[in-house]
Amino acid sequence: MSDKSKGFIQLLQQLTVCDSVSDKEFADRFGEISSLGDDHVICVIEDDRSGKIIATGSVFIEKKFIRNCGKVGHIEDIVVDADARGMQLGKKIISFLTDHARSVGCYKVILDCSNENRAFYEKCGFKQKEIQMVKYFT
């Protein structure tokens, strides 16, 4: 919960549109995600010196009927601070989230990325399988 004051939202702004989030909105969303326990985990790396969060990523666990009532880990919102690149922090985040998904019994983890980031995920042991289709409401 203290992550908001450590630059968590500012870090996410390096990834995509994320205006300022009020303390109440943050606390409410934090509570909703926490209530899912191991089924939705957010991982952060904090810089000891600055006290700022410099990398983050999340995984949530989808429970299916296919694959004999299997589970799939969806990795989302991976971002490493622009000033902290080249230290393998992205790999550490991916590795933590992947290990978590495996430990709770997933048969695979998936993520969507740009063509540009494909090589990075290949280094993390991922392969391209399908294409992502999107429909925006706003």
Next chain:
Amino acid sequence: MSDKSKGFIQLLQQLTVCDSVSDKEFADRFGEISSLGDDHVICVIEDDRSGKIIATGSVFIEKKFIRNCGKVGHIEDIVVDADARGMQLGKKIISFLTDHARSVGCYKVILDCSNENRAFYEKCGFKQKEIQMVKYFT
């Protein structure tokens, strides 16, 4: 809960690997998904004459911090029975799941598909955005 006896699992087998699921496994997984309420919805179309389920799909709602604590609908496991194609059932399922995601406040819906099915989803109003990367554990 009665869907298991209506060919639900057999229908999913047309999509991917799904061995027989015991009544207990089915009930347990059904309970887990139901407990998420509007955040994980499975839609089925039943054939009145045969009493069999001939189309299904699901959407689950991911709660994020990005996009001002936005929500994303993930559409999964769309399948129409091989004998029931050409009746726009796939479109009906996608439309129901998309409307649900919008109604609970998602800013977008996403799904992963093969290149082969891309044209179908384009007809449903989707556009390709990213690529899906996967890592299998088993």
